[in-house]
Amino acid sequence: MKAIIIDDEPKARKLLETLLKEHCPEITSFSHAEELEIGVEIIKEKKIDLVFLDIEMPKYSGLQILDFFENQIIDFQIIFTTAYNQYAIDAFKLSAVDYLLKPVDYMELKLAVQKAVSLKEQNAITTNLKELKESFKKLSNTKIALDVPRGIIFINHEEILYLEADGMYTTFYLKNGNKELICKPLKHFVDQLKGSAIFYKPHRSYLINIQSIKEFNKKEGGHLLMDNNKLVPISRDKREEFFSMIKELF
Known part of the structure; x- marks a missing residue:
């Protein structure tokens, strides 16, 4: 699987890549991006399979990634990463998406990657990411997101x-x-x-x-x-x- 790590912190990108290389042989190539827009371009250009996506970034939140793929086929997996546990919302716990709290635990990382591999084999990615988008919409009915x-x-x-x-x-x-x-x-x-x-x-x-x-x-x-x-x-x-x-x- 081809993976990309989108995170504005260089140390966080390097640490996650090291963990993946040591514990997740399913990942065969790595790309990096410090901004969501750049990451989206790489996803489209290199046909990335798995996206490790930080939520807290300066220009765009990782939660906005699906906005860059309106009316397009989504054939990649997303695993959210963040240092703040208030983002641990049930809406993220869909079968197509996982959530990792920084500092990332290597066992949780292995399980998340295995889930992504399984879903790719089932060709269930696009359907489940549509469900994720619907979950975001439902979430907005009871919660408000504030940029701080x-x-x-x-x-x-x-x-x-x-x-x-x-x-x-x-x-x-x-x-x-x-x-x-x-x-x-x-x-x-x-x-x-x-x-x-x-x-x-x-x-x-x-x-x-x-x-x-x-x-x-x-x-x-x-x-x-x-x-x-x-x-x-x-x-x-x-x-x-x-x-x-x-x-x-x-």
Whole structure:
């Protein structure tokens, strides 16, 4: 099998290649790429069989790889690699895809490669990668992916208290007390979450989880008291809509 290691860290690429050479004789040739775009070109040019794909990379996340193969036959396997265990999502555990946590354990690596060999022999790759794409779509119905300096984090919709606009940035306030500042405007997330029934925009600067409202407060014309005791304003033109929504839902 021809393999490629796509990872922006040179040491990580070298270490993984060493492990593969020592423990996985099924791999007969190796290619390297430090960026996803370059890796995609090599996959297409050399007809790569197996892709070891880092998730956290500067320009594109490894999770975006399938976007580069729209309407094309996918005849390679993907094994995700990452240093952050929050990416260990059941959606990755499909028969066509495996997931390795850095530092990579050689026994887990051997099992992952053996799984890839087996699936190649069954000619099941394209079907299973289509299933992976569907899993990503289903995942987006309950979780949101946020770009942060260390990579991408996935947050359940229900873990969010509210979002607050800060110019071209948005701050996510979470139920566990954490907050994440994301380099995207609030409108981006309003559009992304409009299909979720638990979010409501009471003010141009806020998007809230209605499950996290503690009370309506008449102070200063009307505010919503959230579970973390934050007062979120309701725009004057939104009050009637808000009360109609509350009556309908509760």
